[in-house]
Each structure stands twice: as C-alpha cells, then as structure tokens.
Amino acid sequence: MENRNHLAAVKTTNKVEIISxxxxxxxxxxxxxxxxxxVNNAVEPELSKDEALKIYNTMEYIRVLDERMVGAQRQGxxxxxxxxxxxxAASVASAAALSKDDMIMSQYREQGAxxxxxxxxxxxxxxxxxxxADPNKGRQMPIHYGDKPLNFMTISSPLGTQIPQASGYAxxxxxxxxxxxxxxxxxxxxxxxxxxHAGLNMAAVLHCPVIFFCRNNGYAISTPAEEQFAGxxxxxxxxxxxxxxxxxxxxxxxxxxxxxxxxxxxxxEEKCPVLIEAMTYRLAAHSTxxxxxxxRSRDEEDKWRAKDPIARMAKWLxxxxxxxxxxxxxxVDKARQDVLAAMKSCEKTxxxxxxxxVEDVYDTPPWxxxxxxxxxxxxxxxxxxMYPKTAGRVx
Amino acid sequence: MAKMxxxxxxNNALITAMTEDEKVMVFGEDVGHFGGVFxxxxxxxxxxxxxxxxxxxxxxxxxxGFANGLASQGSVPVAEIQxxxxxxxxxxxxxxxxxxxxxxxxxxxxxxxxxIRTPYGGGIAGGHYHSQSPEAFFAHCPGLKIVMPRDPYQxxxxxxxxxxxxxxxxxxxxxxxxxxxxxxxxxxDYELPLxxxxxxxxxxxxTLLGWGAQIxxxxxxxxxxLEDGVSCEIIDLRSILPWDVxxxxxxxxxxxxxxxxxxxPLTGGFASEIAASIQERCFLYLEAPIARVCGLDTxxxxxxxxxxxxxxxxxxxxxxxxxxx
Numbered sequence: 001m002e003n004r005n006h007l008a009a010v011k012t013t014n015k016v017e018i019i020s021x022x023x024x025x026x027x028x029x030x031x032x033x034x035x036x037x038x039v040n041n042a043v044e045p046e047l048s049k050d051e052a053l054k055i056y057n058t059m060e061y062i063r064v065l066d067e068r069m070v071g072a073q074r075q076g077x078x079x080x081x082x083x084x085x086x087x088x089a090a091s092v093a094s095a096a097a098l099s100k101d102d103m104i105m106s107q108y109r110e111q112g113a114x115x116x117x118x119x120x121x122x123x124x125x126x127x128x129x130x131x132x133a134d135p136n137k138g139r140q141m142p143i144h145y146g147d148k149p150l151n152f153m154t155i156s157s158p159l160g161t162q163i164p165q166a167s168g169y170a171x172x173x174x175x176x177x178x179x180x181x182x183x184x185x186x187x188x189x190x191x192x193x194x195x196x197h198a199g200l201n202m203a204a205v206l207h208c209p210v211i212f213f214c215r216n217n218g219y220a221i222s223t224p225a226e227e228q229f230a231g232x233x234x235x236x237x238x239x240x241x242x243x244x245x246x247x248x249x250x251x252x253x254x255x256x257x258x259x260x261x262x263x264x265x266x267x268x269e270e271k272c273p274v275l276i277e278a279m280t281y282r283l284a285a286h287s288t289x290x291x292x293x294x295x296r297s298r299d300e301e302d303k304w305r306a307k308d309p310i311a312r313m314a315k316w317l318x319x320x321x322x323x324x325x326x327x328x329x330x331x332v333d334k335a336r337q338d339v340l341a342a343m344k345s346c347e348k349t350x351x352x353x354x355x356x357x358v359e360d361v362y363d364t365p366p367w368x369x370x371x372x373x374x375x376x377x378x379x380x381x382x383x384x385x386m387y388p389k390t391a392g393r394v395x
Numbered sequence: 396m397a398k399m400x401x402x403x404x405x406n407n408a409l410i411t412a413m414t415e416d417e418k419v420m421v422f423g424e425d426v427g428h429f430g431g432v433f434x435x436x437x438x439x440x441x442x443x444x445x446x447x448x449x450x451x452x453x454x455x456x457x458x459x460g461f462a463n464g465l466a467s468q469g470s471v472p473v474a475e476i477q478x479x480x481x482x483x484x485x486x487x488x489x490x491x492x493x494x495x496x497x498x499x500x501x502x503x504x505x506x507x508x509x510x511i512r513t514p515y516g517g518g519i520a521g522g523h524y525h526s527q528s529p530e531a532f533f534a535h536c537p538g539l540k541i542v543m544p545r546d547p548y549q550x551x552x553x554x555x556x557x558x559x560x561x562x563x564x565x566x567x568x569x570x571x572x573x574x575x576x577x578x579x580x581x582x583x584d585y586e587l588p589l590x591x592x593x594x595x596x597x598x599x600x601x602t603l604l605g606w607g608a609q610i611x612x613x614x615x616x617x618x619x620x621l622e623d624g625v626s627c628e629i630i631d632l633r634s635i636l637p638w639d640v641x642x643x644x645x646x647x648x649x650x651x652x653x654x655x656x657x658x659x660p661l662t663g664g665f666a667s668e669i670a671a672s673i674q675e676r677c678f679l680y681l682e683a684p685i686a687r688v689c690g691l692d693t694x695x696x697x698x699x700x701x702x703x704x705x706x707x708x709x710x711x712x713x714x715x716x717x718x719x720x
Contacts, residue, residue: 197454201452
C-alpha cells in the first residue's frame with residue numbers, strides 16, 4: 001500500500017479536544033469594491049478594453065433578456081422562465097476566462113455563459129418557443145439550452161446530475177491529450193445532492209481537469225442557505241475532498257475572471273479539479289413560478305441591489321475611460337428591440353413534425369417506436385382538430 | 396476456440412474491445428488491480444494501464460454520472476456496478492440522464508458509447524441484496540437497451556456488440572453461471588446481434604421463453620416434459636429492450652402456447668409486457684392462457700431461496716397445466 005494518505009500526515013494529541021470552528025478561514029477574493037473601485041493593493045486581471053466591454057455588454061444583454069422574457073411569460077407567450085438578475089457576473093466573467101474549446105456543463109441559471117459564447121437572440125427564442133429551429137428540437141422546457149458548436153452541454157432539470165458528469169467529461173478531455181477543461185456550474189442548494197459529493201470526490205481521486213463553479217446565491221427556491229447547510233459555505237467542502245479551492249465575491253466580475261483564469265491554469269497544468277465558490281445573491285425569483293415576497297424582505301433585496309455587478313463594472317469601465325454612456329444606451333435599446341422582434345418571429349415558427357417524436361430515443365427508432373408512430377399518425381389524421389400543431393403536416 | 400467460463404468470456408471480450416479501441420475504459424469498485432470482486436476485469440490494468448482500467452470511489456451514482464460525462468465526451472466507458480442490487484443509487488443518472496441524453500439534446504449529444512455491466516440474479520445464497528433481477532425497472536425506460544446473456548459464448552458476442560452499439564446498454568450478467576457455465580468460445584472478435592432472440596431448441600407444443608440463467612431451467616423443464624411426449628420450443632430473448640417480438644410471435648403462432656419464466660418477482664415483471672403484447676398479436680392462435688413462472692412477490696429470501704426460485708419443477712407443472720387447459 002503506497003500513499004496511505006489517511007494516516008501519513010496525522011499528528012497525535014493527548015487531549016480530548018473536539019474541534020468546533022472551521023480550522024481554516026476561507027477569505028473571499030475581491031478586486032472591485034461595491035462602488036466599483038479597485039481594492040487597495042489588488043491586482044487587476046489583464047483584460048483588454050474589448051474583453052472588458054464584452055463581459056459588460058453580455059451582462060447587460062442578459063439583464064435585458066431576463067426582463068423581457070419574464071414579461072413574455074407573464075403575457076402567457078412562454079410557459080416558464082428563469083432569470084439570473086444580480087448573478088450575471090458569476091456566469092459571464094467565468095465564461096470569459098475560458099477557452100471556447102472548454103466544455104460548459106451548467107445548471108440552469110447560466111444563460112450569461114451561453115450568451116458570452118455567442119448564442120444569438122434568435123437561438124434563445126427558438127429554444128424558448130420549443131420550435132423546430134431549436135437544435136434540441138423543442139423537447140425541453142424553456143431555458144434548457146444546449147449547443148454543440150458552442151461546447152455547451154444540454155441542460156437537464158434534475159439538480160446536481162451534471163457534477164459527476166463534468167468529472168467524467170474532464171477525464172475524457174485529459175485522456176485525449178488536449179489542454180482543455182470542463183467548467184461545471186451549480187448552486188449552493190444543488191451542492192446538497194449526493195451527486196455533488198460523488199462528483200467532487202471522483203474528480204479529486206481521478207485527477208480530472210474540471211472547474212466546479214458554485215453560485216452561492218443564498219436561496220434554493222425559498223430555502224435560505226442557513227437551512228441548506230451548517231458549515232462554512234461550499235468552499236470548506238472542497239478542502240475536505242482535497243480539492244484546491246477559492247472563494248470569490250460573486251458580484252465582482254474582475255475577481256471572478258481572475259479566479260477562473262487561475263483555476264483553469266491549475267486544472268490544466270496540474271491535471272486536477274478546482275472549486276470556486278462565488279458569493280452572490282439571487283435578486284430574481286427562483287423562476288416565474290415563484291414569488292419571493294413570501295420568504296424574504298425587501299430590505300434584504302435592497303442591500304444586495306446596492307452590490308449590483310453591472311453598475312459596479314460600469315464604474316470601473318468609466319474609471320478606465322472605456323465607458324460611453326450614449327453608446328451604451330443605444331445598445332441596450334437595440335437589445336430590447338431585437339428581443340421583441342425575435343420573439344415575434346420565433347413564436348410563429350412551427351414545432352417539429354410529429355415524426356420527430358420517436359427520433360433520438362435511440363440512434364434509429366426500433367420496431368416498437370415505428371409501430372407507435374404509425375398508430376399515432378393514423379389517429380391524428382382521424383382527429384386533426386385535437387392536434388393543431390402537427391395535424392396539417394402528417395405524412 | 397477455447398474453453399471459457401462466463402467470467403473468462405467477459406474478460407476476453409473486454410480485452411478484445413480495449414485492444415481494438417484505445418477509447419475503451421473500464422472502471423468501477425475494485426475493478427482495478429484486484430480485477431473486480433468476481434474477477435471479470437482481471438489483468439486489464441496490467442495490460443492497458445491505470446488510466447484505462449481503474450478503481451472508483453464507492454459511489455454508484457458517481458460511477459454512472461462519471462460514465463455519462465465520459466461517454467458524452469466521446470470515450471467508450473464500460474462501467475461496472477458491483478451487484479445489480481446496488482444500482483439504485485444510480486437510478487437517477489441512468490433513467491433521467493443516460494436514457495434521455497440524446498433525446499433532450501435533439502441528437503446533438505449522446506452517451507451511446509456507454510455500457511453498464513452488472514451481475515444479477517439469485518441462486519448463490521446472496522439474500523436480498525446480492526440476488527435481485529432489476530431488469531424490469533429499466534425496461535420501463537425509453538432510451539436504454541438491456542441485454543442478458545445465458546452462457547459464455549453469448550456473453551462475449553453480446554458484450555462486444557453492446558460496447559460498440561451506438562446506444563447505452565445495460566448488460567446484466569447471470570452471476571450464478573459466472574463459473575458454472577463453461578463453453579467453447581472463439582478467441583477471435585465476434586458480435587451477436589442486439590434486439591434479436593435466439594431459438595435455443597425447436598419444438599411444436601409450447602414455447603418456453605426466458606433469458607439469462609433461466610434458460611438452463613427451461614432446458615431442464617423441457618427435458619422433463621419430453622418424457623411425457625411434449626415437444627417444447629425454447630427461446631432465449633437475450634435483449635429485454637428492445638425485445639424481439641417477431642421471433643416470439645412466430646413461435647407462438649406455431650405452438651399455440653406460451654410460458655414465460657423469469658427470476659424477478661411476478662408483478663410488473665417483464666413477462667407481463669410480453670404476455671400483453673403476445674395476446675394482442677396472437678389472440679386467435681392461443682390455445683391456453685399465457686403462463687408466467689416467476690419469482691414470488693417478496694423481497695429475495697435467503698433461507699427460502701429454493702422455494703422462491705422459478706425452478707424446473709415449477710416450470711414443468713406450468714407446462715402441464717398449459718397443455719391440459
């Protein structure tokens with residue numbers, strides 16, 4: 001037995017001493033203050049004007065998209081939406097620190113990462129209207145995006161399942177010999193799932209180049225973090241698994257960028273996982289099916305509104321002389337119009353033909369699916385008024 | 396040809412697959428240096444290195460989650476769950492993830508390269524938690540293939556086909572035959588088709604349908620029936636999902652009688668699905684109700700293992716009842 005690592009480094013003691021507090025204090029990296037000033041002695045990450053503006057513009061675009069789509073859901077145009085208001089920096093600035101060849105395996109509130117990769121307004125709309133132009137063929141609820149060309153794995157609803165999957169994906173990347181990583185996003189609530197434990201432990205033991213990115217946004221639907229876990233956040237667990245860990249201010253785009261960049265470097269050079277815990281706040285409701293007034297106060301929300309990552313970055317950009325208020329307003333107005341226009345056109349696009357219902361269950365439909373499709377088509381032809389979305393196109 | 400038991404045939408199939416394709420990786424609890432608790436993965440780590448054959452921590456949901464991710468990346472994982480009884484922590488990963496991966500992404504991503512191997516079944520004094528036959532739970536899940544071999548020759552050919560199939564396959568190995576079943580197995584590479592049943596013995600009076608270790612039981616029962624002058628046709632279904640309705644149908648149209656035997660409990664077992672489908676398709680050909688000889692609707696009992704099992708005498712009695720209906 002080599003490396004019997006559970007005994008090798010253990011010191012002995014002659015006192016009955018139960019350890020109570022956390023043995024390590026995990027600080028939170030902050031580069032920008034809530035007012036958007038660079039913290040004393042902090043080192044700004046190297047970001048060109050273009051890169052910095054791309055991060056800012058993407059965050060702002062996502063805020064526009066979120067506002068419009070929550071509105072669209074209220075109007076009954078889509079069935080469901082899930083906004084990331086207040087958390088834009090977490091997904092956008094982390095995605096900005098990656099290579100486009102890195103795989104993203106997200107939870108469901110990382111539309112910012114997808115937009116940063118280049119997902120267009122029209123692509124967002126096609127998914128949300130479940131139409132035939134959605135590469136996922138309209139098979140999942142709104143916001144369950146997936147796009148192979150952008151290396152963004154299709155989202156599934158069950159919480160935490162992507163965590164061990166990301167470990168496996170990263171192991172495959174390592175075996176392929178390419179210098180790429182997988183980033184895996186999840187919330188602090190999902191970190192209570194067994195898959196969190198399984199995924200982190202496996203990544204550590206099997207040396208997988210994966211970045212675990214936890215958005216600790218304070219709430220899992222209505223359950224506050226203090227009813228989710230009793231330890232020191234999620235970061236403390238990383239240490240327990242033997243995973244290199246950093247905690248960052250989740251509303252500070254520069255801190256997130258710097259931490260993710262460093263995590264990526266370590267994951268590739270040392271072939272190991274890194275855990276990032278981003279301390280942020282879900283200013284939005286959990287989803288359009290949720291109403292936060294039932295479980296938290298306006299005061300609490302206002303405190304976090306004051307730490308808004310977008311306003312914070314705008315101030316930093318201004319200090320650099322990179323921010324043009326007029327241009328910015330123009331871009332926001334255009335984004336609003338684009339979203340509305342795309343919504344109008346994409347909501348009219350047909351859903352896939354009924355024949356698609358049996359595709360992709362297997363690589364080719366087996367006999368029983370073909371038989372069921374034929375029965376279904378015959379039935380639709382008999383009762384076309386019951387199936388208006390597909391009846392006119394049944395072959 | 397070489398004489399191999401079922402474990403050796405599995406081991407040989409894994410060597411064949413790993414030699415041919417360096418993307419094939421084998422992992423699970425104790426499968427590394429130790430070669431697995433049953434030794435199905437013996438010497439693989441020596442031959443192919445620790446990066447391609449390795450131990451995992453003790454977490455079934457982690458093993459399958461990891462395997463899903465690895466398969467979606469393009470590698471070819473063969474993940475072992477040490478006992479079928481312990482597959483349930485991975486139920487979510489298999490049912491909600493493995494099975495839906497291709498569908499939910501519109502075919503953009505898939506885990507078609509994944510094979511999950513797990514020993515199943517009783518007859519080894521394993522009690523509740525080393526004896527179950529959980530195939531029906533998974534047969535209810537579109538997107539999976541389920542394969543259950545009956546002997547070493549079948550095991551090698553079906554496992555190679557499963558590893559190379561473009562869909563995720565749950566490959567369930569009859570553990571009571573691991574060392575008990577010995578046969579001539581080609582050392583060369585060969586595949587047997589998925590989704591195709593195998594007519595093990597032709598006959599005219601009744602069709603006996605089963606899979607895995609129960610084929611042996613059907614053969615014993617058929618021999619008993621033959622002494623009464625009854626000619627039994629025996630079919631090994633081999634694939635539970637998708638299953639070969641054509642072969643079963645044409646046999647039942649010839650014999651007019653069907654008996655289905657499985658180790659798993661009766662209620663909601665896969666025999667129910669087969670019985671329903673065959674009565675729909677062969678109603679006017681049936682001369683007796685379709686018989687099911689299955690495990691009892693109890694947890695798998697240790698002390699009463701023999702009483703629980705759908706053995707050859709229970710099968711023989713059911714053959715007689717069906718013929719004299």
